[in-house]
Amino acid sequence: MRLGAVLGSGLAARGEEPRSLGTPLSAYGERSPFVKPVRTMRQTKTPEAGSSATPLADTYGIITPSSLHYERHHAGVPNIDPARHRLVIHGMVERPLILTMDDIRRLPSVSRIHFLECGGNSGGEWQAKNQPDVQRSYGLASCSEWTGVPLRLLLEEAGVKAGAKWLIAEGADACKMQRSVPLAPELDYALLAYGQNGEPLRPSQGFPLRLLTPGWEGNVQVKWLQRLLVTDQPHMTRDETSKYSDLMPDGKARIFSLPLEAKSVVTFPSGGQTLPGPGLYEVTGLAWTGKGLVTRVELTFDGGASWVEARMDEPRFPRAFVRFRMPWRWDGKPVVMASRATDETGYVQPTREQLVAARGMNSGYHFNGIKLWRVGADGVVTNVEGA
Amino acid sequence: MWKVLSAALLFSVVLGAQSAKYGAGRAPSAEEIRALGPTVGPDGRGLPPGSGTAKQGREVFAARCARCHGDKALGDVGPALVGGKGSLATAKPVKTVGSFWPYATSVWDYVNRAMPFDKPGSLTHSEVYSAVAFLLHLNGIAGETEVMDAKSLARVRMPNRDGFVPDGRPDVKR
Numbered sequence: 282m283r284l285g286a287v288l289g290s291g292l293a294a295r296g297e298e299p300r301s302l303g304t305p306l307s308a309y310g311e312r313s314p315f316v317k318p319v320r321t322m323r324q325t326k327t328p329e330a331g332s333s334a335t336p337l338a339d340t341y342g343i344i345t346p347s348s349l350h351y352e353r354h355h356a357g358v359p360n361i362d363p364a365r366h367r368l369v370i371h372g373m374v375e376r377p378l379i380l381t382m383d384d385i386r387r388l389p390s391v392s393r394i395h396f397l398e399c400g401g402n403s404g405g406e407w408q409a410k411n412q413p414d415v416q417r418s419y420g421l422a423s424c425s426e427w428t429g430v431p432l433r434l435l436l437e438e439a440g441v442k443a444g445a446k447w448l449i450a451e452g453a454d455a456c457k458m459q460r461s462v463p464l465a466p467e468l469d470y471a472l473l474a475y476g477q478n479g480e481p482l483r484p485s486q487g488f489p490l491r492l493l494t495p496g497w498e499g500n501v502q503v504k505w506l507q508r509l510l511v512t513d514q515p516h517m518t519r520d521e522t523s524k525y526s527d528l529m530p531d532g533k534a535r536i537f538s539l540p541l542e543a544k545s546v547v548t549f550p551s552g553g554q555t556l557p558g559p560g561l562y563e564v565t566g567l568a569w570t571g572k573g574l575v576t577r578v579e580l581t582f583d584g585g586a587s588w589v590e591a592r593m594d595e596p597r598f599p600r601a602f603v604r605f606r607m608p609w610r611w612d613g614k615p616v617v618m619a620s621r622a623t624d625e626t627g628y629v630q631p632t633r634e635q636l637v638a639a640r641g642m643n644s645g646y647h648f649n650g651i652k653l654w655r656v657g658a659d660g661v662v663t664n665v666e667g668a
Numbered sequence: 669m670w671k672v673l674s675a676a677l678l679f680s681v682v683l684g685a686q687s688a689k690y691g692a693g694r695a696p697s698a699e700e701i702r703a704l705g706p707t708v709g710p711d712g713r714g715l716p717p718g719s720g721t722a723k724q725g726r727e728v729f730a731a732r733c734a735r736c737h738g739d740k741a742l743g744d745v746g747p748a749l750v751g752g753k754g755s756l757a758t759a760k761p762v763k764t765v766g767s768f769w770p771y772a773t774s775v776w777d778y779v780n781r782a783m784p785f786d787k788p789g790s791l792t793h794s795e796v797y798s799a800v801a802f803l804l805h806l807n808g809i810a811g812e813t814e815v816m817d818a819k820s821l822a823r824v825r826m827p828n829r830d831g832f833v834p835d836g837r838p839d840v841k842r
Contacts, residue, residue, distance in 0.1 A: 379695070533756075
């Protein structure tokens with residue numbers, strides 16, 4: 282019943298408050314002006330070479346909006362006309378190939394949901410210089426539905442010769458970014474991707490074509506892909522030797538440390554947020570592993586002394602974000618909480634202390650430690666320095 | 669080292685298939701491959717003609733590199749390219765061309781493809797050989813008049829050549 286039906290009311294004669302029309306149809310959608318989350322980036326004199334982080338605590342489910350997917354570029358984002366783009370496959374192959382984007386899109390394709398994570402994500406955690414929120418400490422990870430041609434299909438088209446052991450993948454950005462990719466079993470999942478979340482790749486994600494090697498560090502998944510050289514040796518490029526290698530306490534550096542181990546983080550409550558008061562909340566967060574499926578996510582509310590299993594959203598996909606949730610009634614007392622993930626290999630996400638014991642504090646990359654958040658009596662959520 | 673890694677290969681691509689299933693694309697011309705530019709292996713494969721010395725490289729560096737890396741390559745906007753010797757196993761490791769990079773060929777390849785940062789691809793191949801010769805000289809790896817070219821660069825043994833080991837994960841003890 283509307284107000285006008287209320288007998289004897291002064292409003293009855295006037296009816297409802299008049300309403301103005303909304304905005305008209307539009308050719309390309311925009312989010313609500315009330316929705317503000319954006320990628321964060323560091324101040325730098327060279328913004329063409331750096332990273333921007335996904336606001337993970339402001340996303341729902343497992344898909345990262347393409348406009349908020351983390352970025353890592355080495356020489357800026359090239360503006361490529363797909364009609365002019367070519368992929369060359371050469372080297373130790375029976376049939377060297379040059380392919381247009383039309384050639385590639387005519388081939389049998391698949392769509393799959395996979396996360397991408399920068400090998401340097403959470404790198405600050407090694408030194409216990411903990412960032413204040415989940416975005417700046419764990420935000421170089423995102424998850425999309427990717428569409429493309431299986432890498433294997435194109436390698437079979439070219440006919441890989443016996444003795445070939447590596448691909449040298451090269452981008453068409455200004456620095457012609459290059460990485461050596463081992464012809465390892467994990468490449469069974471690899472795609473030459475041209476689609477992301479229902480549309481062509483965003484330029485910042487490699488438009489019109491990128492290499493996608495699910496489960497491996499982002500740096501090897503070369504964007505703006507223009508060349509695959511099939512060969513018998515890695516090229517020991519700058520980004521696989523001087524960068525993205527893990528320096529151990531004995532001065533030796535691990536190289537080609539590509540797989541990403543199981544990792545998770547609580548996104549609510551997380552650093553920078555404030556709980557308005559005691560009562561019911563849904564604790565939630567994201568878990569992932571480069572080694573297949575996440576099989577368990579546990580939560581602690583006592584700084585790691587005890588753990589309880591969280592519910593994971595289904596279906597779960599291998600090498601994809603998994604969303605976990607748990608209803609939680611906060612009694613208003615200080616709490617130190619965290620999540621830890623276990624994957625199908627039985628690997629359990631370690632503490633920072635366990636990682637440092639194994640690798641020291643200078644390895645820089647591939648940090649996957651448990652992330653603790655402190656909820657104060659005032660409801661303010663902060664980091665737990667070095668804990 | 670990477671031979672260790674290769675031993676475990678199981679990637680299920682069909683090797684040397686006699687014919688293409690879909691007939692995608694076409695064969696590239698030699699010129700189409702050449703146009704992509706050099707790509708360089710650690711054995712020197714792919715290094716193009718050209719040459720330079722540290723003496724020549726000093727000028728190239730001053731004109732094209734020093735603005736970001738500093739007059740003495742000790743770093744500014746860009747990273748330090750010299751020093752750090754003996755620091756890798758300390759609490760404050762300094763990773764430079766001299767202390768960390770395992771192959772001089774990689775330095776040539778990276779400078780050629782990615783430097784100078786704001787104008788990659790603008791150096792001639794001989795300017796790249798010269799700049800790399802200068803960096804090797806600053807790091808005490810090559811003499812000032814030593815000629816760097818496709819043959820000699822591949823023979824340079826970098827101090828940290830044996831400093832890289834295979835991935836040791838999973839490595840966390842419970």
